[in-house]
Amino acid sequence: MKKLLIILLLAVVGYFLTVSMSNIKFGANRMGDLSQPKTVGAFYLSKTPGELSVANVITAIVVNYRGFDTLGEVSVLFLAATGLGSILYKKKKKGEHIPTVNKPSSALLQAGSKLIFPAILVLGAYVFIHGHLTPGGGFQGGAIIATGFLLMMMSYKDFTMNHSVITWVESLAGITFASIGLIGLIVDHSFLENFLPIGYINDLISGGIIPLIYVAVGFKVAAELSGVLDTLLSIKEK
């Protein structure tokens, strides 16, 4: 009975969403003329290569035009990590180690992880360092690095994340991000304003502060996600 009611309600919601979406033509260009940008999308597409020298327009948006959002986003992750820590907080005895997995994995997986782990770290670094050139960026790269650590946690019972290091990395990265923003405020009177030379598009060193911020974000995300995964995995009770 309740099921029926809920299905009925969801049918109305679904109908509502469908009708709304049916007014939005799939694949239509709503951005308008790029040379006379009326929408933000068109503006970003037309201005980014010239004014920012950034190949990846999404990165330009994420780190520059809407860099403030990203600062918030970084905060959300930071918050999630902190919140998780506070929700699952348990007073540890000194030197106590709670394993992330109960059972050891096979020697094969252990060997394979050892082999793949460094490669994943390089991949992650590549992704966030080239955030302004290729699809990717700080979040993606950070997430990849975190999955590298996840792989190690899965494979080894006694793999430990050094929480002190995590704290240092995430704090310093966060401080770097906010400080770059504040330097912009001091130098160019606008928070997060790009105060460095923008270079040439598709060079590694281009886009001014954008890659710097994305590297910081990469470190921060990697540290936070790894920390979160570690916290979530080491909550086992004996």
Next chain:
Amino acid sequence: MVISPVHYIAVPLLAAFLMPLLAKIHRELTRIVPGLVILYLGYVSVVLMNQVMAHGTIVEVIAGWNAPWGINLVYSPFTGFLASMMTAMAFVIWLYSYRFKKVDSQPALKYFILFMMLVTGTIGIVLTGDIFNFFVFLEITAISSYSLTAFYRDRDGAEAAFKYLLIGSFASAFILIAILLLYTQVGTLNMAQIAVRMHDVPTHMKITILILFLVGLGIEAEMFPLNGWAPDAYSQAPSPVGVTFAALVVKAGVYGLIRIIFTLFDVHGAYEYLIVMGAITLVMAELAAIRQKSLKRMLAYSSIGQMGVVMIAFGIGTNEAVFGAIFLMFNHAVIKGLLFMSGSYLVYNTPNKEIQYLSGYGMKMPLISLFFSLGALAIVGLPPFAGFWSKLYILIAAADNQMIGLIALILGVSIVEIVYYFRVVGRLYFGKPSKGSIMQKPTYGGVIAMSLLAIVILVVGFYPDVITPYIHNAADALLDKAQYIHSVLPNADLSQIQNLK
């Protein structure tokens, strides 16, 4: 570096990132730094409010991209007032929670980080001029709220937090869909430009988007029947956090609701909707409040009820009504803050935080009881305390709009409010105190915090003129849509813009 609105966001964030490192230097720093940061924001508020009162709205551009291309912060007399109020309340709450979790430094660090981010999130919601950035700050607020609600493990905090999260995620989802649809229609995320282009959006689309916003922000503004999470969260969170919910978080939710209705949309009926939903919220919350056994739950429902009145007042939408509504927001922040702070001490050691155990506490905890009584007198709108003026303004506005039934409803519900508040006050001064229960001695910070709030209640009560000029400007700023758009987009075509009320 010149003082600018972005300090409200950047400085606390910087401090939050720094705090884990500071904790390694000296653990007391984790407590002191947030206070210093908020104090600095207080200074920023004073500087900027003076500037705004003299020269009008400040628009702060982020990353050097002018609106509508980048994100901007709008520090108008209205948003500035709210931000300043939130900062002030945050400082008082910080004082109140200074000794919080004295023994263990790890939880203290986490608590203060989360608290500072919660404050930042709410202020960000108010200041931002970008709809998606608004959503981001909403989520910062939400996630820190969830975590803080579950902060204590000896309570049902996790249960409350989960409900909050469940409903809060619905809110995020609806708001996100609304932003998505809005973006397809106007091709921008800047609120001022959305307001300009809203005229060209087909009506059915406009209403579709509005509905999604109303439900999503209704949840944040604790509108009935979307507010099931609220009493649980208020009552289970650590008491300073409960205060933060009442004084900051719900204010930000209401702000969002009215910003959408007043500035972004030009849909008739939204105002009446606010009135009706406000009235229902008011009635349901107050009726639930009167039957509560737990003091904190009672205060929580009462808070919801007050938000109902705020919504009604905004719904009336005349300058006087909006003035009353903003005044009530201010009063509610201060008074409910005092009630929560003193009430928490009263029920500190009682089983289940229930009112019935408070007999005779007036003798055992005279100062705290006095604070609570003062709060009770003020919140029900008895003169000569702060709550009276806002009530009077709202009622006058309603009367001027021939809404006599509405006034009768508000006043009728006020009687219910009086009953449950004075029941507690009566009990405090009634009867024999039970022997043996341990009184929680308030911290110095707590006493100072409560005293500050009490002083504000008395000063505003006796001399409302200390605050009314700011509120007048705030009301004008909220109602003047064209001015808002003009200050953000100086070249915008304002010919289609009209204030509905």
Next chain:
Amino acid sequence: MMEIIKYIGYIAIGIGSIFLFLGALGIYRMPDVYNRLQAGTKATTLGAMSTILGVGLVEPTWFVKSLIIVVFIAVSNPLSSHALARGAYRASLTPFMKKKMDAYESEIQNEKED
């Protein structure tokens, strides 16, 4: 020369897609999880390697990267299959057998007794 490499690439892509399909078919048709893994892993590994290498051959500037992907798949795919087989067995999924030939069972028993 370039043209020939290109065609080799397309052929590799074609072969690859066929094996990918066969792998999926194996997944679908085999009787139990171990046999599915048997079929799936071999065919999809070869299929993916072949396809991606083919892409690298068609666009020679991409060859290095496609090689990296291929190496990664060669290492990771059998490994994941092994982990899955082990996990499945330890999740008490006994393999389908016509007559019982299970040397692993006693090993698990020993582990549990320790």
Next chain:
Amino acid sequence: MQSSTITASKFLYNWLLMFVIWLGFTTSLQTPELITGAIVSLSVVLITAKYFSCCGLDILLPKKLFYIFKYFVVFLVALFKANFDVARRVISPSLPINPGIVEFETKLTNEFAKMVLANSITLTPGTLSVDLVGNRFYIHWIDVVSEDPVEAQRLIAKDFEDILIKIFN
């Protein structure tokens, strides 16, 4: 996990390997990229040194490279065989299978060698590495020919093992 002792040779090998991977990702020889790559791969090696140290620079000796190439060829042949075997089984409606799990002991000592062997076994006809306990491999065999460990080893792993011993010595 025991952290392995790391020699300069192993360290340099690791750095080189990581740098090559980086180059593979960037496919660029611009100076900034190279410098960044060197720094990144060095950092990664520093972080992971205590986990990963399979080989030293001696693996680049021509003899070993030859065996690697040889292994590669043997493996590719086996892989293609395996796939036609799979194709046959999958397409054939009667599905002629006689599955079971067999065990055998390996002579390999290097863990990476064992892993390569296991992967190779998985990708060759009819076999799937289920587990490795100590030196004992447990193999799911789609068509069990012999349950005898020695015989099984000969049938399943011998070809690979012989080459691997030469590489990883």
Next chain:
Amino acid sequence: MNSLLLIILILLGGAILAYLSKRISPMLSSIVSFLAITSAALVFFFLANDQEIVKISLGDFVLEWGLNAYSWIFGAMVMVMATLASLFSIFYMKGKDRLGYFNLNFDLSVMAMMGILFSLDWVSFFIFWEIMTWSSFLIIVYNGISEGKIGIKYMIFSAIGGYAMLLALVVTRSQIHSFLITDLIHSFAGFSGNMQALLGLLFLTAFGVKSAVMPLHVWAPRAYADSPMSYTAIFSGLLSKMGIFGFGIMLIAVFSHSVDGTIFVYREVLAWLAAITSVIATFYAVIQTDAKRLLAYSSIAQLGYIVMGLAIGTKLAVMAALFLAIMHAIYKGTLFMVVGAVERQTGITDMTRLGALIRKMPWTFFAALLSIIALAGIPPLGGFVGKWMLYESLITSDHYFLIILAFLSSTAAFLYSFRFLFGIFLGQEEKEFENVKEVPFTMVLPMLIGSLLLVVFGTFPGLLFKPLASAMSFLGMGDVSWNMSMLSNGWGDHVDTLDVINSVVIIFVLVAIFLGLKNRKRTRYVSTKDIHTSGEIPTENENLTYAVDFYKPFERAIAPVMKRKMDFYYNKFGEGLETFFDFLRRVYTGNGQTYAFYVIVFLVILIVFSQQIFF
């Protein structure tokens, strides 16, 4: 400095000082409180005049205070009785807890009353009105008698009244864009009939609560009885008069500008309600065994008279009502002090246990005697004059049935008056009270001053008639001649030696009679409780003391009327409401999923009805 502002500030400052000085000494707190009220009274009588206007700009409102003939009468009453009560309070409250709290609220409520009287605009009026309400609430709960939730009941009714007023005020303002009371008076005639009816109803409700008119009276008996007596003296004597003050403005000044029928009906209904109130409250007073309750019900009954007079609204009736109001303030104030004195010395107020205190507390008895005479309306004291004028006005305005009611309650008032005197001061002496002594001088003095005032105004009512006449002309009842009553012709304002001698003789004769009564049994102590002392076995239903079942036959006679108290219906209504509220709050099931469900239902409702809502 403006003396009106000065009075308010003195009282406010006194309140705060009294609260703070409690830390030094509790006694000091009471003394500070007394001194504040006394100095306020001095300022009021010697400095205040009707030329003074205070204008305070607050928020977007201008608060205006001033003094006029009408408010002066009430102000004088408040200042005198408050001074007496606070003097009485010093020793009465000695040794009790939380004196700072008590004195704070005591002074605040006095301040609030003065504020109400000074107010020329409704905002100040309402502000002071509410301060009066909550400060008196805080005193009601002071004694901590929690059963019956009397504090809450008081607060609910006060809130109903207060909010009725607030609603009336904002509606008024939306009509005339002014909060000045005089503006309402002058523009009321221009309002539509419905508006007049609405405003009338709201204002009458507001003032009806404070003056305890049925059916808004249920808070009063317990509230009066449960407060400390030094406060009840002004609570019953003065706070209730603020309702009368408001009635005066509304019924006389405002309504007289209206020719509309509804208002006329209101007046009639109000007169009837007041009359019934006075009858029923009198009956209740008769059957009380507790002296406080007796006086409390008596107060309600007396207020009924007063409201009746105002509702009738003829010049004579209004004059009578105002006169009675002042008299009531004095004698009821004195009587509550008397009970307070007795309570202070014996610890009880139960008349069935008290008795024969006449010898132990002669001065108290003296004050009680004079006040009771005034209350019962026996000549020559003030109560008689007022009642006489009221009857006269009822007759001249053809309210014959009301006369019957008034007479009925007036007669019954004799019963409880006698019971009060007899139960406390006369009858058999009890061992228990052997060591009871007279109260200290500071308690005796205010009681004596109160009774003296009764004698003076009873003998020379003209002293009051003159200011009352000018007060009435302020309300719009022009050319009131103070000697329009047949009584007042003879009882003029000039002091006639013969009259003085007559009064004094009568009083002393009365005193002598009772003293004789008292002396007769001075040596025998018989416990009223010990039924075995007579040596005979009494039957079960026989009581050996008068004090118990004093008016048993009477009670039996009125039983049908009394069976269901108004209280009962209110309680039932309240319970019903709470059950309903309880039912409503079940929507908060505690299951997060249900809340999520509500959200979706709400969304669907908006989707389905959006066309209706947003177009």
Next chain:
Amino acid sequence: MNIFLIIVFSLMLLALILGLARFIKGPTSADRVVALDTMSIIATSALALLALVYNRYIYMDISLVYAVLGFIGVIVVARYLEGAL
């Protein structure tokens, strides 16, 4: 060229559908993960092919990352099945 790509993509699509069918059918969670593993490999290949079709080198990166994430995801689930989490 076009027809060739259509055939290739159709094969991959069919493969995905078969994988999905196994995923839905189960019957055990291990079977589902096996299906998922297969599908992720197919998707990796498809992404590389898409890079070719759209002639965008950057899509190769996506393919690589997808392969990595798919692998680690399967490892996590496999360890979960084993009862190690």
Next chain:
Amino acid sequence: MDTIDYYQIMSIGVYGSAIGLILIGLYAVLMKKHLTKIVIGLSIIDAGINLLFIAIGYISNGTAPIYSSQGIDLVKTGTPMVDPVPQALVLTAIVIGFGVTAVALSLVIRLYRHHNTARIDQIKSLKW
């Protein structure tokens, strides 16, 4: 293939699956009793919305908004780029969704430990 049908079908497919995901997620949140399933439901809703975001930014024959030097020069050939804004927004939305999910799961763990059940209808000590 004809242009009309192609995009019509695509829109039904993409929008349909996005809306479908949202509805499935809503259904899970409203009907499933297990806390983890509810959290998964929330994630599915997020996924649906994210898909919807990507979908509305899509432009017929559009390519990723990255000015890459390898491959073709997009500015010259005039291949349209899809709207980059929704993609940037979706990145933020994903990260936020992750944060919420992490917190949600930690709450589930706490609840399960405290109540020894993960059924939402059995965890209601706070009500009325």
